[in-house]
Amino acid sequence: MSEEATPPSPFSDPASVAVVGASADPAKWGHWLARGALTGEDRRRVYLVNHRGGSVAGRIPYATLADLPEPPELVVFSVPARVVPEIVDQALELGVRGLVGISGGLEDDYELARRVRAGGARLLGPACLGLFDADTQLELAWGRFEPGALGIVSQSGQVGLELARLAAEAGIGVSRFVSVGRQADVTLEEVVGELVDHASTRVVAIYAESFGDGRELVRTVTRLTEAGKPVVVLTVGESPAARSHTGAPASSLEVVDAACRAAGAVRVRTPAEMIDLARYLLLTVRPRGNRVAIVGDSGGQGAVAADVTARSGLRVTPLPAVLAARIEAGLPDAANAINPVDLAGGGEQDLRSYARVVRELTGSGEVDAVLLTGYFGSYGEDTPMLRETELGVVAEFGFAVHRTGIPVVVHSMSADSDAVRALRDCGVPTYHTVEAAAGALGTAASFAPPCPLPLVWGSAAPVGEGYLAARDLVASAGVRFPAGVAVTDRESLLAAAERLKPPYALKADFVAHKEDTGGVELELKDAMSAVWSLEDMIHRLGAGTYVLEEMDTRQGTVEIIIGARRDPSFGPLVVVGAGGTDAELQRDTTIELGPVDTERALTMLRRLRCYPLLDGWRGRAPLDVKALAETVAAVSSVLAGCAAVAEIELNPVRVGADGVLAVDAQLTRAGEERT
Structure with missing residues (x-):
């Protein structure tokens, strides 16, 4: 490989930009692209192109790209789909390095991308909503952006714009906004990767409907989290109707959650939750644990906050x-500091009570965060003579957070008072609803360090069909099965029965769902019972290979399911439940990206609702959880x-105190559909 450095992306800080389809009509994309491009004119050369002539933003546009005084480094086009190939060809002939395709409805996005790559350029989109970069004054998108610290990368342009607008309403500016659209060339993973070294980006928000090379995206997000830039992910898939509108296959939410855990990111459910969490992450530290003290001057609001x-x-x-x-010292007699802490009017009598209580809590070592709920933030707004006192208490909150590293979050009945703004200025996230405050705090507490993602190898050696092939393959990795012998008729079964201990199990090797199809018989007490069962199965299912096995007769075992499969985006997964x-009825499972080691498998087991059954439920002897984790791995x-x-x-x-036995196995070969 060449030792030369990779040239900078044309989508970050181009020396020149051309807007094809520039328009004077404010209702058209070309107007917003032209207007935005000209805001960076003191940093780069900007050219407007429109074959109809006229005037755009006080400029006379060029008729074609070929008429420009120089080849532009970046071209953004918003033109009818039928003329896109012509525009792209002109750009490539001039040596343009980057193209941003706002236009959609093309006949073949990927053929267009192939031509662009063959011409030595890159294509963002098509069918994207453009990009914005506060660091380089690059604005090529619909709408207006306030500079800030939130990086937004969105597969859906409209969702991306919604995030930017919600952020602006929350007082959060955008560092970089990129709508990736169809990802015919430039991928979401590439765009996310550029934020690792993006100076002003401190928090990253990603909206994705499909994930392409999901494992590579996990590694990229891991680089962001290791660089101290928290990543928040929004995706769809909870409802069958919420399919990717791009037509790309979507991974289940459980798989996306596993990917987030591997990368040290978190997933949220809505754009509002994403911005609520971003506000928190940009203002204060994440809790070290999940112990929360709730403080309020109303018992009712404290109780609601506790539930939420x-x-x-x-x-x-x-x-x-x-x-x-x-805490109760100096408060009214009706005050209660059990948790929630109810000031019982003490806040009204002396606003400084809030500061004292927060100091006690943050310095106690007994809590990981404080959630203040109710009227605080409204005192000075409703009673101006209390304004300065309330602002003084706000300063005390900020000092407590700075001194102890224990975050304070405020739910205030005021949406935008002087005190609310002062709270945010001193690093205290403030929300107008208690569910937003508690939700942001809870999600912030769920961040965990990334888990290194192992490389995935893969032998192409063929595998057989049926239960015996699955059993032999898994047993080769150390998984224990009951002793068993393949049989085909009465004579081979009688010979096998002499080598095995009753009671027996008889299974049809070639039947997948044995219990549903009568392909398994259990508790066969002697050889003749097994013979009669074999003859009955042959009559019903046909001749073939059957397996005679010893039964697991241990008492007090717990039954667990272990599975592994390949996700189209994220590759190998492991499931346990x-x-x-x-x-299927219990639906008590958990998923991780595979392969996992024993420690990771133990973590999975501890997440299960049924885990207490493995760990000595109601005085029973603990089962061999370590052997189970080794089997999962x-x-x-x-x-x-x-x-x-x-x-x-x-x-x-089957998990017992003395080890683990797998008593059935099924595999699906690559290219086959599971039956």
Whole structure:
């Protein structure tokens, strides 16, 4: 490979820009593109192109790109789809390095992208809403942007603009905005990667409907989180109707959550939640844990806040008696500091009570965050003589956060008072609803360090069909199965029965859903019972290979399901959950990107609702969780190492105090559909 440095992206700080389709009509894209491009004219040369002539923003546009005094470095076009190929050809002939395609409805986006790449250029879009970069005064998009610290990368242009507008309403400016559109050439992952070294970007918001090379995106997002730039992801898929409007396959929300965990990012559900969280991340530190103290001057608001906070995954637990007594000192007799802390009118009597209580809590070592709820922020607005006192309390909050590193979040009944603005200025996130405040705090507390994503290898060695092939493949990685022998008729079964201990299980090797099709018989007490079952199965299912196995007769076992499959974007996944015949009904599963090691598998198991059954529920002996985690890791490594396998499922895996036995296995080969 060449040792030469990669040239800077033409989409970051081009020396010259041409707007093709520039328009004087404010209702047209060409107007906004021309207007935005001219805001950076003191940094770069800007050319407007419109074959109809006239005047645009006080300029006479050029008729074609060929008429420009120099080849522009970047061309943005908003023209009818039928003339796009001609515009692109003109640009490539001039040596243009970058094109931004606002236009949509093209016959073949990817053929256009191929031509652009062959011409030595790159294409953003088509069908995108443009880009904005505060650092370089590059504005080629609809709307107006206030400079700030939030980077927005969106597959949907409209969602991206909604995020930018919500951010502006929340007092958050945008550092860089990129709408990637169809991603025919430049991908979302590439654009996100450019934010790692983008000077003014401190928080990154990503809206994606499909993820392309998801594992590479995970590595890119990991670089952002390791650089101290939190990443917030918004996607769709909870509703069957919420399909990718680009037509690209979408990954399930569980898979996206697993990818976020691997990268140290978090997922939110709505644009409003995304901006609420961005406001928090841009103003203050993330909680070190999930213990929250709630403070209010109204018992009702405190109780509502406690419920909302608990639903956000945070813990509102009673404060130690000594701390509660210190807080209650000086408050009205009706005050209660158990948690929530109810000032019971103490805030009205003396606003400085808020400051004292917050100081006590942030300095106690007993909480990871403080949520203030109710009227604070409105005192000075409604009673001007209290304005200065309230602002003084605000300063105390800021000092407490700075001194202790314990974040304070405020839900205020005022949306935009002097105190509310002062709170934000001193690093205290403020929200007009308690659910927004608690939601942002809860999501901020859910950030975790990224987990290094292992490289995925993959042998192309072929694999067989049926239960025996699945069993042998997984057993080669150390997974234990009951002793078993392949049989085809009465004689081979009788010979096998002499080598195995009853009771027996008899399974049809070539049947996938054995219980649904009568392809399995259990609790066969002797050889003749097994013979009769074999003859019945052959009559019903046909001749073929069957498997005679010893039964797992251990008592007190728990049934678990372990699976591994390939996601179109994120590659190997591993799934573990409550197993047995009711697995689909219980829906108690968790997913991680694979392969996983034993420690990661243990983390997965602890997330399950059924985990207490493995860990000594109601005085029972703990089961061999370590062996189960090793089995999960082994299954994940088998799939990652065998490109010929699309999916593996072990169900049930029976976990006892003395180890783990997988008693059924099924695999789907690459290119086959699961039956």
